[in-house]
């Protein structure tokens with residue numbers, strides 16, 4: 027459906043996109059994830075035709091889009107701040123794209139009603155947009171973007187402005203909606219939770235390049251680099267020398283999976299892979315801090331200071347019931363399944 031091939035965009039001497047390659051399959055949702063300034067919005071703008079590429083090609087259904095104006099690309103774009111028209115009511119907003127295409131009035135009314143049902147705002151046609159909550163405005167913006175039935179729907183921080191509980195609910199609803207409609211979606215977000223919940227595939231960007239791309243679970247389980255690991259919130263990353271099934275690290279010799287390439291020069295230890303045992307077992311540590319994370323497992327993150335005090339701190343995850351107190355001495359035992367070698 028969509029292919030980017032070596033797309034480069036420069037602003038003066040700043041490279042916003044650096045030879046980006048990306049594929050979005052029909053009916054799939056792809057989420058582009060990355061820190062501020064990594065080039066996410068520029069990527070959407072290039073696909074929409076709002077920004078020219080300095081090099082490379084954008085193909086939609088196999089056709090090079092060079093020179094094709096935005097309104098002829100058949101893509102829908104929903105921006106971060108949803109930009110509803112305050113002078114129009116909800117129905118007028120949703121019907122906007124249909125009016126532009128001179129859709130028959132009766133047909134447009136039916137389509138608007140159908141879309142408002144879909145986004146959970148049945149019968150809201152005559153309501154003023156200013157009188158809607160943030161979440162309701164977001165739904166109207168979504169209905170408006172879906173109305174002209176774009177072959178590709180692009181969302182820029184679709185849930186950016188909303189509070190956490192509403193976002194978590196909407197993300198589940200959106201995923202269901204896109205699956206039912208068979209919509210092909212390219213979304214941009216800096217929120218990894220949102221990306222992982224919404225996407226069939228995530229693309230992590232760093233400084234205008236694709237740092238990693240793959241199914242959410244794969245990226246989560248096997249971050250390709252220290253950058254991706256840290257961006258996903260993993261802080262247990264240390265230098266390592268790999269020999270066979272052992273990595274030599276500041277936390278001692280850690281088990282790594284068989285077949286780990288010896289050019290791996292650091293390892294990530296997922297906090298869930300650090301088991302807390304008696305001090306004489308494993309790496310001796312002092313509990314420096316603990317913070318309650320909530321959630322169903324009542325999880326606690328425990329910050330450990332290894333014995334001699336000069337090694338890097340180590341994070342462990344455990345349940346509230348098993349959490350040691352600050353100042354306790356414990357032994358850290360590493361589970362090889364949660365030790366992830368990172369490529370140089």
Ligand SMILES: Nc1ncnc2c1ncn2[C@@H]1O[C@H](COP(=O)(O)OP(=O)(O)OP(=O)(O)O)[C@@H](O)[C@H]1O
Pocket residue numbers: 037040041042060061062063064065066067068069216
């Ligand atoms: N019109 C412009 N003129 C000059 N530089 C620009 C322009 N648009 C973007 N940039 C620069 O290009 C880089 C990528 O910007 P972009 O907006 O694509 O990042 P982003 O990942 O979407 O960031 P954010 O999450 O903050 O929206 C940034 O360094 C930005 O400053």
